[in-house]
Amino acid sequence: MIERFFKQSLPALLSNRVYFLIALLIIVLIFLSLISPYFLNTRTILDILRMGTVLLLLSIGQTLVILAGGAGIDLSVGAMLSLSGVFLGILSRTGVDIWVAALLTILFGGLLGSINGFTVAIWGLPPLIGTLGSMWAFGALALVITNGVPISNFPREFAFIGDGRILGIPTQILLVALPVFVIIYFFLNWSFLGRWVYLIGVNETAAKFSGIPVTRVRFSLYTLNGILAGIGAVVMASWLMAARPDVGSGMELQSITVTVLGGTNIFGGFGSLLGTLLAVLIVTLVASGLQLAGINAIWQLAVLGFILLGAVSINQLIYSLKAKQSGLSA
Amino acid sequence: MESTPLLQLTNIYKSFGGVKALSGVSLTANSGEVHAVVGENGAGKSTLMKIISGALRPDSGQIVWNGTEYTFQEPRDASKLGIAIVYQEPLYFNDLSVVENLFLGEEIKRPNGTLDWKSMTEQGVDALSRIGLPPEIIRKPMSELSLGVKQLVLIARAVQRNARLLILDEPTAILSQRETEVLFQTIHTLKENNVSILYISHRLAEIFEIADYVTVLRDGHVVMDSKVTDTNENDLINAMTGRKISTEIYIPRNFQQQDPLLSVHNLTCDGYYSNISFSIKPKQILAFYGLVGAGRSEVARTIIGEMQADFGEIIYQGRPIRPRSSRESIGLGIVYLPEDRRSQGLFFIRSIKDNISASILQNISSRIGKINSNLENSVVSQIFQKLAIKAPTIEIPVSSLSGGNQQKVVLGRNLTLKPKLLILDEPTHGIDVGTKNEIHKLIFELANQEIAIILITSDLPEALAIADTFVVMHEGRLMGILDRQEANEELILRLALGINGNNRRQDEHLILRAPLQTHNE
Numbered sequence: 001m002i003e004r005f006f007k008q009s010l011p012a013l014l015s016n017r018v019y020f021l022i023a024l025l026i027i028v029l030i031f032l033s034l035i036s037p038y039f040l041n042t043r044t045i046l047d048i049l050r051m052g053t054v055l056l057l058l059s060i061g062q063t064l065v066i067l068a069g070g071a072g073i074d075l076s077v078g079a080m081l082s083l084s085g086v087f088l089g090i091l092s093r094t095g096v097d098i099w100v101a102a103l104l105t106i107l108f109g110g111l112l113g114s115i116n117g118f119t120v121a122i123w124g125l126p127p128l129i130g131t132l133g134s135m136w137a138f139g140a141l142a143l144v145i146t147n148g149v150p151i152s153n154f155p156r157e158f159a160f161i162g163d164g165r166i167l168g169i170p171t172q173i174l175l176v177a178l179p180v181f182v183i184i185y186f187f188l189n190w191s192f193l194g195r196w197v198y199l200i201g202v203n204e205t206a207a208k209f210s211g212i213p214v215t216r217v218r219f220s221l222y223t224l225n226g227i228l229a230g231i232g233a234v235v236m237a238s239w240l241m242a243a244r245p246d247v248g249s250g251m252e253l254q255s256i257t258v259t260v261l262g263g264t265n266i267f268g269g270f271g272s273l274l275g276t277l278l279a280v281l282i283v284t285l286v287a288s289g290l291q292l293a294g295i296n297a298i299w300q301l302a303v304l305g306f307i308l309l310g311a312v313s314i315n316q317l318i319y320s321l322k323a324k325q326s327g328l329s330a
Numbered sequence: 331m332e333s334t335p336l337l338q339l340t341n342i343y344k345s346f347g348g349v350k351a352l353s354g355v356s357l358t359a360n361s362g363e364v365h366a367v368v369g370e371n372g373a374g375k376s377t378l379m380k381i382i383s384g385a386l387r388p389d390s391g392q393i394v395w396n397g398t399e400y401t402f403q404e405p406r407d408a409s410k411l412g413i414a415i416v417y418q419e420p421l422y423f424n425d426l427s428v429v430e431n432l433f434l435g436e437e438i439k440r441p442n443g444t445l446d447w448k449s450m451t452e453q454g455v456d457a458l459s460r461i462g463l464p465p466e467i468i469r470k471p472m473s474e475l476s477l478g479v480k481q482l483v484l485i486a487r488a489v490q491r492n493a494r495l496l497i498l499d500e501p502t503a504i505l506s507q508r509e510t511e512v513l514f515q516t517i518h519t520l521k522e523n524n525v526s527i528l529y530i531s532h533r534l535a536e537i538f539e540i541a542d543y544v545t546v547l548r549d550g551h552v553v554m555d556s557k558v559t560d561t562n563e564n565d566l567i568n569a570m571t572g573r574k575i576s577t578e579i580y581i582p583r584n585f586q587q588q589d590p591l592l593s594v595h596n597l598t599c600d601g602y603y604s605n606i607s608f609s610i611k612p613k614q615i616l617a618f619y620g621l622v623g624a625g626r627s628e629v630a631r632t633i634i635g636e637m638q639a640d641f642g643e644i645i646y647q648g649r650p651i652r653p654r655s656s657r658e659s660i661g662l663g664i665v666y667l668p669e670d671r672r673s674q675g676l677f678f679i680r681s682i683k684d685n686i687s688a689s690i691l692q693n694i695s696s697r698i699g700k701i702n703s704n705l706e707n708s709v710v711s712q713i714f715q716k717l718a719i720k721a722p723t724i725e726i727p728v729s730s731l732s733g734g735n736q737q738k739v740v741l742g743r744n745l746t747l748k749p750k751l752l753i754l755d756e757p758t759h760g761i762d763v764g765t766k767n768e769i770h771k772l773i774f775e776l777a778n779q780e781i782a783i784i785l786i787t788s789d790l791p792e793a794l795a796i797a798d799t800f801v802v803m804h805e806g807r808l809m810g811i812l813d814r815q816e817a818n819e820e821l822i823l824r825l826a827l828g829i830n831g832n833n834r835r836q837d838e839h840l841i842l843r844a845p846l847q848t849h850n851e
Contacts, residue, residue: 186700187699190700190701191695191698191699191700191701192691192692192694192695192699192701193699195684195688195691195701196691198680198684199677199680199684199688202677202678202679202680203673203674203676203677203678205668205673205674206668206674206675206676206677206688207677207688208636208655208656209636209656209666209668209674209675210656210688210689210743211656211657211660211661211689211747212657212688212689213655213657269679270679
């Protein structure tokens with residue numbers, strides 16, 4: 001019975017990326033509670049997860065863009081985050097009501113995303129090149145506008161999003177991360193638009209002949225990416241109470257890392273948002289755990305790399321072992 | 331006469347995870363003979379060939395080569411003995427030259443370790459000329475050759491390596507008529523050189539043309555093993571399908587009084603086709619016949635909006651149309667079944683259900699976009715049953731289906747759209763006889779429901795069996811439109827080959843032209 005579990009049921013379960021990540025998450029939690037006795041406490045964990053909100057927003061968009069195939073990828077999400085934040089800071093400085101400014105920022109993010117949608121989906125530039133270009137352009141624009149100096153004159157009540165709590169739960173989790181994830185999860189798994197995303201990712205030509213508006217779907221996904229970056233910018237500014245022009249640098253690669261760690265095929269057509277969510281949780285918990293343990297911040301990036309390489313390799317290994325057992329590799 | 335057979339398989343069994351692919355198959359191949367292996371898709375032909383070429387190991391059974399028993403661990407073991415296989419979709423390096431492809435992996439080296447191009451070129455030219463290919467192609471990159479010549483080059487590779495048994499898997503599937511003739515000449519030459527050939531094909535006529543022996547497989551069993559001279563086409567079909575199939579399937583319909591559903595006037599797209607005019611009525615089945623590269627698919631793609639014409643008019647339901655995408659033409663009731671189901675039709679890793687419902691997802695969703703899965707299941711199940719798709723459930727991925735069932739899935743997706751005009755591009759290409767017949771019956775059934783059907787096919791007997799009207803194209807030009815009464819095999823073939831009357835065209839170099847090359851007249 002036990003032997004059967006370890007020889008058959010467990011490998012079968014773990015060869016599925018989502019279950020594998022759940023197991024990894026449990027291991028991380030156990031490990032962290034061993035380092036620090038204060039760790040296993042709902043409040044602490046929620047506080048830590050708050051740090052993952054912005055990464056989750058960007059990774060959700062990244063997952064969709066990659067899922068839809070055609071070598072889809074968005075390298076500009078970090079730059080869109082920075083530039084949208086600067087936009088918010090400027091609006092606030094010129095006296096626009098902060099909540100109106102926040103709404104306009106989200107729309108501004110969508111506008112930036114639609115520029116990618118235009119160059120990539122409509123014009124047909126390779127996504128890597130199109131969004132690499134906009135990454136430099138948006139990033140530089142954010143620095144030029146601010147002269148590299150953060151804008152920090154937000155009204156006190158704005159901190160509510162980044163630092164507030166409702167029923168003890170951090171606002172940015174309850175009001176931003178959770179609803180956005182649920183809505184887009186529904187969109188991807190139950191709506192026809194979500195099915196289109198997968199089908200386009202599996203076979204673009206077949207999708208076209210089936211009457212699926214491939215170009216429009218891809219355009220919308222890049223635009224959505226901008227909207228999510230805009231939301232992320234609002235959260236980030238509220239949390240830091242400042243708009244830093246370089247706040248998003250490096251986040252584009254983090255979001256891609258999280259997406260592939262979550263099991264999304266880099267060539268599209270296969271993957272899940274649940275995997276991405278779990279990957280964000282793992283990465284965020286590990287990063288803060290390392291901080292708790294007093295490990296140098298530079299090492300934390302290396303650890304992210306090790307997690308990615310290690311997790312994907314082990315997952316592959318289990319998968320091929322299982323395939324061998326069931327004779328699929330013949 | 332009786333000598334040791336070159337290859338003798340006895341009682342071969344092979345299963346994949348509980349599914350029996352071969353049960354007790356025995357086969358004998360003699361030197362200097364062409365042995366045809368036929369059977370529907372999924373009958374076990376490919377598995378058997380993979381066992382012979384060493385790519386798969388049998389669960390049990392004997393392989394005796396020239397009197398000695400062997401167990402192949404890997405393809406290299408079989409190729410050392412002189413067994414060569416040319417796959418249906420040939421494997422070659424497009425950017426390398428013919429000589430590089432010929433000697434790939436077995437290059438001749440000088441003592442100092444550098445490549446001996448001189449010897450390789452000499453031996454390569456020798457191999458090419460032995461199968462009737464012009465020696466001057468030796469330095470050309472593969473990409474400049476037509477598909478047929480590429481295939482012949484791969485056969486030359488086997489010849490050059492002194493293959494004693496050559497396995498050809500559906501070699502004519504991608505060949506034009508002319509290229510097929512060259513292939514057959516090559517096979518005759520090889521026979522004279524005492525090479526044994528295992529020939530896999532769906533095209534029964536070919537078997538009677540070139541094979542000496544024929545073995546029919548059905549569901550992993552040998553159901554017939556005979557000299558070709560002792561059998562006929564109907565016997566083979568019966569053996570393959572296990573049921574009687576009438577070759578006379580044409581059902582006359584009356585569509586004369588109706589107005590045309592679609593008419594095309596002087597449609598021209600530079601580099602692809604010019605001056606194409608024809609019309610089709612509801613209930614009519616119109617066959618588009620021509621060789622590969624004649625421009626038939628391009629005309630179809632213009633009608634559905636995936637290509638734009640430079641000149642000419644498309645009138646549909648009495649109004650000129652100019653769709654800009656499949657999505658637009660689908661909205662008009664024009665539905666297209668693409669030519670290559672694997673790369674253009676199927677969502678390979680997705681389920682049968684997801685594949686069939688792909689075109690109607692938006693229509694079966696609620697206002698907030700949620701797919702109504704009850705409705706989806708019922709629409710898909712209905713199609714699944716109507717087309718008799720062979721699968722346990724609609725949830726299994728299409729990748730696990732046979733070619734014929736995969737084609738039914740794509741066709742099923744077309745039918746969810748309730749087409750008025752259905753354009754089928756090579757719907758029975760590479761499909762077993764049984765499924766082919768089912769698809770033909772379905773085409774008649776659809777035509778009876780007032781649907782106009784354009785059937786693009788390279789299979790002339792198929793066109794003759796089911797079409798009311800024949801539109802024949804050659805190198806982008808319309809050669810003629812014939813109705814059923816005046817059409818016959820010879821006439822259509824002559825038109826398709828661009829031969830007018832007795833003036834036979836000089837087309838000796840036709841074979842060296844890549845088939846998709848554009849023709850500017």
